[in-house]
Amino acid sequence: MDETPAKPRANDPTIEDVAAAAGVSIRTVSRVLNKSPKVNAQTRERIEDAIAQLNFRPSLRARAFAMRRSFLIGLVHNDRNALVLDSIQRGIVTLTSARGYELIVHAAPLEAEAAIRDLVDFAERSRVDGLVILPPISGVPGLAAALENAQVPAVALSSVPIEGFAGVILSEERTAGAQVARHLLDLGHRRLAIINGPADTASAMERRTGFLAEAARHGGVSVAEAAGDYGFASGVSAAEQLLGAAQRPTGIFAANDIMAAGVLKVAASRGIAVPGDLSVVGFDGSLLTKMLTPALTSVLRPFAEMAAAAADQLIARIEGLAAPLPFQATLQIVAAESTGPAPQ
Amino acid sequence: MDETPAKPRANDPTIEDVAAAAGVSIRTVSRVLNKSPKVNAQTRERIEDAIAQLNFRPSLRARAFAMRRSFLIGLVHNDRNALVLDSIQRGIVTLTSARGYELIVHAAPLEAEAAIRDLVDFAERSRVDGLVILPPISGVPGLAAALENAQVPAVALSSVPIEGFAGVILSEERTAGAQVARHLLDLGHRRLAIINGPADTASAMERRTGFLAEAARHGGVSVAEAAGDYGFASGVSAAEQLLGAAQRPTGIFAANDIMAAGVLKVAASRGIAVPGDLSVVGFDGSLLTKMLTPALTSVLRPFAEMAAAAADQLIARIEGLAAPLPFQATLQIVAAESTGPAPQ
DNA sequence: ATCACCAATGATACCGGTGTCAACGGAATT
DNA sequence: AATTCCGTTGACACCGGTATCATTGGTGAT
Numbered sequence: 001m002d003e004t005p006a007k008p009r010a011n012d013p014t015i016e017d018v019a020a021a022a023g024v025s026i027r028t029v030s031r032v033l034n035k036s037p038k039v040n041a042q043t044r045e046r047i048e049d050a051i052a053q054l055n056f057r058p059s060l061r062a063r064a065f066a067m068r069r070s071f072l073i074g075l076v077h078n079d080r081n082a083l084v085l086d087s088i089q090r091g092i093v094t095l096t097s098a099r100g101y102e103l104i105v106h107a108a109p110l111e112a113e114a115a116i117r118d119l120v121d122f123a124e125r126s127r128v129d130g131l132v133i134l135p136p137i138s139g140v141p142g143l144a145a146a147l148e149n150a151q152v153p154a155v156a157l158s159s160v161p162i163e164g165f166a167g168v169i170l171s172e173e174r175t176a177g178a179q180v181a182r183h184l185l186d187l188g189h190r191r192l193a194i195i196n197g198p199a200d201t202a203s204a205m206e207r208r209t210g211f212l213a214e215a216a217r218h219g220g221v222s223v224a225e226a227a228g229d230y231g232f233a234s235g236v237s238a239a240e241q242l243l244g245a246a247q248r249p250t251g252i253f254a255a256n257d258i259m260a261a262g263v264l265k266v267a268a269s270r271g272i273a274v275p276g277d278l279s280v281v282g283f284d285g286s287l288l289t290k291m292l293t294p295a296l297t298s299v300l301r302p303f304a305e306m307a308a309a310a311a312d313q314l315i316a317r318i319e320g321l322a323a324p325l326p327f328q329a330t331l332q333i334v335a336a337e338s339t340g341p342a343p344q
Numbered sequence: 345m346d347e348t349p350a351k352p353r354a355n356d357p358t359i360e361d362v363a364a365a366a367g368v369s370i371r372t373v374s375r376v377l378n379k380s381p382k383v384n385a386q387t388r389e390r391i392e393d394a395i396a397q398l399n400f401r402p403s404l405r406a407r408a409f410a411m412r413r414s415f416l417i418g419l420v421h422n423d424r425n426a427l428v429l430d431s432i433q434r435g436i437v438t439l440t441s442a443r444g445y446e447l448i449v450h451a452a453p454l455e456a457e458a459a460i461r462d463l464v465d466f467a468e469r470s471r472v473d474g475l476v477i478l479p480p481i482s483g484v485p486g487l488a489a490a491l492e493n494a495q496v497p498a499v500a501l502s503s504v505p506i507e508g509f510a511g512v513i514l515s516e517e518r519t520a521g522a523q524v525a526r527h528l529l530d531l532g533h534r535r536l537a538i539i540n541g542p543a544d545t546a547s548a549m550e551r552r553t554g555f556l557a558e559a560a561r562h563g564g565v566s567v568a569e570a571a572g573d574y575g576f577a578s579g580v581s582a583a584e585q586l587l588g589a590a591q592r593p594t595g596i597f598a599a600n601d602i603m604a605a606g607v608l609k610v611a612a613s614r615g616i617a618v619p620g621d622l623s624v625v626g627f628d629g630s631l632l633t634k635m636l637t638p639a640l641t642s643v644l645r646p647f648a649e650m651a652a653a654a655a656d657q658l659i660a661r662i663e664g665l666a667a668p669l670p671f672q673a674t675l676q677i678v679a680a681e682s683t684g685p686a687p688q
Numbered sequence: 689a690t691c692a693c694c695a696a697t698g699a700t701a702c703c704g705g706t707g708t709c710a711a712c713g714g715a716a717t718t
Numbered sequence: 719a720a721t722t723c724c725g726t727t728g729a730c731a732c733c734g735g736t737a738t739c740a741t742t743g744g745t746g747a748t
Binding site: 014015016026027029030033034058059061062063064065066067 | 706
């Protein structure tokens with residue numbers, strides 16, 4: 001003995017046991033495991049019987065080692081994704097587990113340089129086969145290049161194409177922003193306001209662009225703007241500012257559900273009825289929407305589907321297969337209780 | 345060539361390169377990597393230099409293969425954990441990554457038999473070194489035995505000791521339930537109500553026991569009960585039932601924040617002021633509490649710490665080290681805006 | 689001086705799969 | 719009949735670490 005204590009653990013059957021049981025070589029068993037077509041049907045059947053008999057499962061570790069792949073996919077998120085993390089993970093896992101991959105998660109810092117260092121380190125340390133990266137981290141400038149350099153395949157969720165990322169799952173944020181404006185305009189609102197997301201976040205800016213453009217198409221509409229950072233506190237202070245103004249808006253679009261919750265809170269504290277005096281629209285279609293009072297009108301982002309599409313693209317890339325069709329998520333505004341006709 | 349296309353990918357330095365550079369054998373390099381004390385200080389230094397020089401990182405795959413361990417820990421959750429998943433994952437990851445493990449996630453079905461099959465399959469397929477299991481799945485009868493049988497070390501988060509689980513991270517749900525009752529009683533409430541969690545969930549029942557016991561200690565207090573399943577809809581219907589009664593309660597304790605949100609919604613729709621006419625207490629201290637209007641008084645469960653403690657225990661078990669001290673989380677009620685003095 | 693002993697180190701097997709390439713047998717072609 | 723070819727299969731190296739055990743040189747005990 002040198003160091004470290006002994007290891008217990010039962011001995012699982014190996015490919016060799018299966019080969020012996022089926023009377024073939026291990027290489028042929030391996031072919032069956034990998035669904036190679038070059039195996040005689042009867043031989044295959046014999047081997048499959050032996051596998052079932054022995055309850056054999058190929059060692060993922062040995063397989064990973066031999067193939068220089070880990071069969072692990074990394075999901076990079078951050079605390080801004082907390083409310084939708086569950087659905088995203090679900091979306092990815094349904095796909096990855098069907099393809100023989102597992103999902104490993106990693107929370108990354110938001111600051112650009114730290115994020116890049118952290119992600120490269122994570123990828124090298126964990127030896128994932130690829131990464132799915134969520135916004136806003138996906139938008140960090142230089143990240144794509146750094147991962148490319150580290151030879152880590154990555155797919156990003158984003159609203160706009162990202163320089164350097166071959167695989168990006170897009171969503172039509174701009175159109176969605178316009179949809180929100182349309183919704184409020186149709187309800188008769190003429191004094192609108194928007195609480196933006198972080199200025200360096202492309203998707204937030206896309207929403208803004210769409211919203212402002214649609215509002216501008218309509219004469220006699222004013223739009224106030226307030227800054228936000230997707231955090232609840234920033235939603236509250238933006239709402240304080242907007243609702244404290246002399247001519248306060250009757251319709252507010254917050255760039256995410258969390259900030260919209262802040263607006264509801266401020267409205268309540270000031271005795272402003274929602275939707276009687278004020279309509280509020282959020283963004284994300286998170287769990288929050290139906291739990292708030294009133295239930296929040298929001299733009300539903302199909303996170304699970306987007307994440308699944310990202311994983312699909314990623315695995316295709318990893319395995320050198322033809323890439324699936326580029327996925328562009330369609331966003332849909334879902335009207336609930338927080339929006340109504342503009343007050344007289 | 346047989347099957348599958350060629351693989352590109354740069355060649356990382358291996359332990360052999362390091363050994364050559366430092367003029368030693370690979371075994372000695374391996375000792376340095378594993379922090380074995382039996383290496384001469386100068387030799388160690390030379391090797392460490394070589395490692396830094398070559399920017400060598402040992403292949404996790406090779407290491408995992410050789411040691412018959414994966415250095416992966418599985419987190420088993422389910423959709424009931426959606427709101428707190430982020431903090432739990434964070435808690436685990438901070439600990440696991442410091443110890444050289446990565447976290448892989450898996451959502452399990454809630455139905456008992458399906459959950460057991462699914463978990464055993466997951467553990468064998470992914471070859472994790474151990475599992476951290478969240479409630480309510482951790483309470484599935486027979487799960488501990490099944491995992492034991494499959495030789496998968498597991499640690500569970502739970503409110504009560506679980507038959508068969510050696511490592512359980514406990515939390516004082518009963519005391520917490522009593523704290524909630526105390527809080528409401530101190531505010532002068534005498535007509536109380538509780539919306540329970542699922543009857544088969546031990547922690548929910550513990551909360552109930554503590555709550556009822558504390559209320560009973562006080563003369564002249566009535567407690568109405570309604571069933572819930574931790575879902576938002578069940579919170580709404582339970583609230584409808586409780587608030588529609590002739591003598592409606594002035595203080596409601598919901599067994600989780602989500603159902604409490606349902607109570608707030610029903611109260612609003614009936615014109616019942618919170619906390620003026622009705623006080624509401626939730627449970628979990630999730631993200632939701634501060635986003636609701638009014639902000640929800642809730643019992644804070646330190647999920648991140650509990651999860652970290654679970655991972656700590658698990659790794660100790662995996663590595664055959666002395667188990668860290670059993671962890672019992674203390675729960676703290678955090679008063680916010682949804683509770684106030686009982687109406688006259 | 690001899691030997692037992694210990695700290696430090698190295699040679700080599702081993703983990704359980706996949707990749708390469710050669711071999712084999714029967715059918716089709718010449 | 720000889721040759722080619724293809725479908726099928728197997729022998730063996732290899733992936734990059736760790737485990738076992740032997741070896742070496744120095745030190746203290748006898």
